[in-house]
Amino acid sequence: MKxxxxxxxxxxxxxxxxxxxxxxxxxxxxxxxxxATALSSLFFIPAGAFLYFxxxxxxxxxxEVVRTLYGIPxxxxxxxxxxxxxxxxxxGNLGLLFTPAAIAIGxxxxxxxIITGLTFSALRTGGHELAETALSLGAGRWTAVLKVLSExxxxxxxxxxxxxxxxxxxxxxxxxxxxxxxGYTRTLTTSIVLAVGKGEVARSIALGMVLLLLALSVNVTLxxxxxxxxx
Numbered sequence: 001m002k003x004x005x006x007x008x009x010x011x012x013x014x015x016x017x018x019x020x021x022x023x024x025x026x027x028x029x030x031x032x033x034x035x036a037t038a039l040s041s042l043f044f045i046p047a048g049a050f051l052y053f054x055x056x057x058x059x060x061x062x063x064e065v066v067r068t069l070y071g072i073p074x075x076x077x078x079x080x081x082x083x084x085x086x087x088x089x090x091x092g093n094l095g096l097l098f099t100p101a102a103i104a105i106g107x108x109x110x111x112x113x114i115i116t117g118l119t120f121s122a123l124r125t126g127g128h129e130l131a132e133t134a135l136s137l138g139a140g141r142w143t144a145v146l147k148v149l150s151e152x153x154x155x156x157x158x159x160x161x162x163x164x165x166x167x168x169x170x171x172x173x174x175x176x177x178x179x180x181x182x183g184y185t186r187t188l189t190t191s192i193v194l195a196v197g198k199g200e201v202a203r204s205i206a207l208g209m210v211l212l213l214l215a216l217s218v219n220v221t222l223x224x225x226x227x228x229x230x231x
Contacts, residue, residue: 010202011209019206026210029187032100033168036107041160044112048119049145063120069113074106074172081106081177098179103187106173111163118159122152158225165218169211188214 014022051063083089085096085105096102149156171189178185180194188211195204 004201007201007205011206014202014206015209022203022206022210024183025186025188025191025207026214028100028185029168029189030214032104032187033107033164036104036167037111037160037164039104040108040111040115040163044115045119045149045156045159047112048116049123049149051116052120052123053145063117066113066117066120070117072110072113074110074170075176076172077106077110078173078176081109081173085177097177098181098185100178100185102177103174103185106177107167107170110170110173111167114163114166115159118162119156122155122159123148154225158222161218161222161225165215168214168218 051059051066081102082097085091085094085102087097096105169189171187171193174180174185174187174190175193178187178190180186180190186194188207192204192207192211195201195207
């Protein structure tokens with residue numbers, strides 16, 4: 001117990017003293033996950049809107065598949081991205097393996113079903129009514145869709161934050177396609193794995209604390225955006 005308390009004390013000191021490796025790793029993690037979430041949002045918020053407003057055979061099946069993929073294992077996504085960007089893969093000539101870009105691509109794929117599905121769910125509340133109102137005022141179909149998305153921007157921001165929380169806490173993709181290279185592709189989660197393996201208890205606790213603070217920040221922001229969570 002004394003050893004654990006001492007490790008926790010050292011972890012707090014590491015955080016408050018501005019440990020350069022810890023803060024560099026945190027910044028790298030935030031940049032990679034924010035980039036992944038932004039890229040995925042750019043493509044899959046429109047995909048969720050298309051899924052909601054379109055009618056086609058098998059729509060219900062597609063919707064259920066998207067929801068099933070909310071919990072897709074990160075190691076599976078990591079494996080698929082690895083196969084795509086490895087030397088013998090279709091994207092091998094781009095030299096993406098073991099780079100931050102490869103991690104960002106994997107995380108973007110990981111959160112794509114979440115963004116698509118939550119966008120679809122957000123539009124189920126008043127989406128058609130808002131679109132019909134816009135159409136009645138002379139807007140074109142896609143202008144009406146954009147108007148609906150604008151009206152739902154608060155819920156969509158919540159969707160983006162949920163996706164970011166999923167991306168920032170994943171480990172399988174970062175290990176498999178990032179390689180856990182110090183000062184280059186090492187993230188908070190892979191640093192924790194490495195620190196625990198090396199017996200660096202204080203550092204692993206410090207990294208865990210930072211990761212928890214990030215998760216708490218996302219949750220607090222979600223609560224602020226959605227007061228209904230407090231009721």
